[in-house]
Amino acid sequence: MTPLNLAHLETFLAVVRTGGVRRAAASLNLTQPAVTARIRNLEDVLRCTLFARGPHGMTLTREGERLLRHAESFAHLAERLTQDLIAPGALERHLRIGVSETIAQCWLPDLVARLHATYPQVEIELTVDVSRDLRDRLLAREIDLAILLGPVSDYTVDNLDLPGFDLAWYVAADDSADPETCLRRPVLSYARTTRPYRELKALLMEHVGPEARIFPSSSLSAAFRLVEARLGVAALPRALGAAHVAAGRLREFDPGWVPGPLRFTASWLGEPGNHLAEHAARTARDVAKNWDRDNNIL
Incomplete structure (x- = not known):
């Protein structure tokens, strides 16, 4: 019997959070057959069915609901271990950041420099796009952090307010x-x-x-x-x-009136294991405040 491992639980959580095998595969950089095989392997190990597969997609069975609670506990513990025990310079990850053009023309270079200094092994991929498309890409898990005209009104997303632009x-x-x-x-x-x-x-x-x-x-x-x-x-x-x-x-x-300031947020998926995106969001807020001060915006 194949033993239970964290990769099985990570895949299970990805399927639950994304709502299906295809999106889970994209978020994990796996093929769909690989995700399906992991779920079936997990079901074999636990000797139960975790998902009810029907015409409207996959829904958790009673056993799947019970496993979800344990899997989230494992994910939380793994996140705490990463935060407490692994030095930032030892992280080897890929961080995908999407930004509005306004941000790209202001303090984006400062943000990238700060993140690179903190996480030298993290590969940073940048996308500049309009806010609506950045929102869609964040929800589709095509980017990890969106700096956009926000907030993103979705229960899966955490938003951090950034300094605005008059x-x-x-x-x-x-x-x-x-x-x-x-x-x-x-x-x-x-x-x-x-x-x-x-x-x-x-x-x-x-x-x-x-x-x-x-x-x-x-x-x-x-x-x-x-x-x-x-x-x-x-x-x-x-x-x-x-x-x-x-x-x-x-x-x-001056015609006597002007539209209100542009309001931006740093937005990321608020789920266990996503602390790198959260840290990048908080770094973005610090960088934005420093940029405003240095350019006499405040």
């Missing part, structure tokens, strides 16, 4: 139009599927009216370039716009 209105530096005229031009915005776009659209409807024109863009850097080229105006993060103003490419204008 917005300011920008127009080309050589454009002398008054604020009211500026807002009659195309207004460049974040992507259509984002919260900032929806909020800006509502505010423009209130202050300008139905004739307001919004040009959404998934690229923050492109939005700055388009404003500089006098193709529109935009409400963009002041932390990033300051350099363009100092270089004489853009200027701020």
